[in-house]
Amino acid sequence: MRSIDVCLSPDLIHLYPVQESAIVVVDILRATSCMTTAFAHGVESIRPFAKLDECLAMKGNGYFTAGERDGKKVEGFDFGNSPFEYMHDSIKGKRIAFTTTNGTLAIARSEGAKQILIGSFLNLSALTEHLTTIPHNVLVVCAAWKGKVNLEDTLFAGALVEKLKAVAAPSCDAPLMAQRLYRQAKDNMVDYLKESSHVKRLARLNIHKDIEFCLTPDRYTAVPKLMDRELTL
Amino acid sequence: MRSIDVCLSPDLIHLYPVQESAIVVVDILRATSCMTTAFAHGVESIRPFAKLDECLAMKGNGYFTAGERDGKKVEGFDFGNSPFEYMHDSIKGKRIAFTTTNGTLAIARSEGAKQILIGSFLNLSALTEHLTTIPHNVLVVCAAWKGKVNLEDTLFAGALVEKLKAVAAPSCDAPLMAQRLYRQAKDNMVDYLKESSHVKRLARLNIHKDIEFCLTPDRYTAVPKLMDRELTL
Numbered sequence: 001m002r003s004i005d006v007c008l009s010p011d012l013i014h015l016y017p018v019q020e021s022a023i024v025v026v027d028i029l030r031a032t033s034c035m036t037t038a039f040a041h042g043v044e045s046i047r048p049f050a051k052l053d054e055c056l057a058m059k060g061n062g063y064f065t066a067g068e069r070d071g072k073k074v075e076g077f078d079f080g081n082s083p084f085e086y087m088h089d090s091i092k093g094k095r096i097a098f099t100t101t102n103g104t105l106a107i108a109r110s111e112g113a114k115q116i117l118i119g120s121f122l123n124l125s126a127l128t129e130h131l132t133t134i135p136h137n138v139l140v141v142c143a144a145w146k147g148k149v150n151l152e153d154t155l156f157a158g159a160l161v162e163k164l165k166a167v168a169a170p171s172c173d174a175p176l177m178a179q180r181l182y183r184q185a186k187d188n189m190v191d192y193l194k195e196s197s198h199v200k201r202l203a204r205l206n207i208h209k210d211i212e213f214c215l216t217p218d219r220y221t222a223v224p225k226l227m228d229r230e231l232t233l
Numbered sequence: 234m235r236s237i238d239v240c241l242s243p244d245l246i247h248l249y250p251v252q253e254s255a256i257v258v259v260d261i262l263r264a265t266s267c268m269t270t271a272f273a274h275g276v277e278s279i280r281p282f283a284k285l286d287e288c289l290a291m292k293g294n295g296y297f298t299a300g301e302r303d304g305k306k307v308e309g310f311d312f313g314n315s316p317f318e319y320m321h322d323s324i325k326g327k328r329i330a331f332t333t334t335n336g337t338l339a340i341a342r343s344e345g346a347k348q349i350l351i352g353s354f355l356n357l358s359a360l361t362e363h364l365t366t367i368p369h370n371v372l373v374v375c376a377a378w379k380g381k382v383n384l385e386d387t388l389f390a391g392a393l394v395e396k397l398k399a400v401a402a403p404s405c406d407a408p409l410m411a412q413r414l415y416r417q418a419k420d421n422m423v424d425y426l427k428e429s430s431h432v433k434r435l436a437r438l439n440i441h442k443d444i445e446f447c448l449t450p451d452r453y454t455a456v457p458k459l460m461d462r463e464l465t466l
Binding site for chain 1 (some may be wrong): 241244245247248348365371378379380381384385387403406409410413414417425426428429430447
């Protein structure tokens, strides 16, 4: 049986066999939820950048710019980091340069993997289906918050461990922990996350609607994949 | 209210305010459980070493040597890493140089903290009592396994978050996660840990008795504390 492991923070990535794994990058609130949403609404490609200035330099260069720093839209960017900004027809066929506090850094740290896939509750079942068809061990890389583990990405990792249990066994304690937290949380994730630090941070920015949306499973079937530094379907 | 945080792996220590914190180092299986047991049975002091050769160099130098690598006693050492080795009268008044795969490294990474305390289920209530009397924020540093988070240290961290909830609030998601896992586990920790990787590793070494002992709360009142690189009471 294949294995599934969970890297709870990009700062622990050195402990994992990146090059032998299919990596699922997850930043539930909100980078990978936005990316999933954008592809479901027809975006052509998204190029992730860990650094703000490199992202900004793409503006006009055939790319629209998008993302956030510390939860807030960046001045001069075309789009922010709310999934609701990526639901319009105007997104169709666009190429977007994207940077966020944590999510795009997690993608950068995953370079060299067999595959790099974008995960969110929004595409959970489609992603599961894709992962069952490939031969690699799975590594979920949680974006976390500036290196510190967070509850929402861990819950997603646990959901994926649970979904894949017939084909992939937890390879150490992190996937077990994630799975057990998910089982505890799954019937009411919004409530379960109320005390979490990032939800409290976002609540201060008034984006309850985003939180509920990002915790909705299986709204889309898009599974974005990184190829030559660019996410496409 | 003071805060309590949990560093799930020594590889994440750079994210935490070590110098402003009272740090509790925990390596349930088995370093900090051994240390607690040794002090409860009259050891005079324990000097922790992250490196094996430095520990070995103390032999004859007024110190007995103790510890393990990868769960096994080191050749030439006086004591191994089972708490049952530290229960005899022969331990009384001894000074011990101690090194383990993870626990003593976690102590080394905690250097500079306001206080460095040794935590285990064996001294949980005594430790809680001590922590309520000091003014500092609390940081639990889990020894983990070669950098990877583990379930047993996380459960102990959760137990401490739960015990201290009247005086210290979780400062981010790691203490919340630990607390929720502990609540799920507390009624039968031995069972809860059966699938954990370190318990499976130790079970192969035939030390079920150690595991059950190390998960027993409040057997001792000793709270070892690091002063000038040496643990004493």
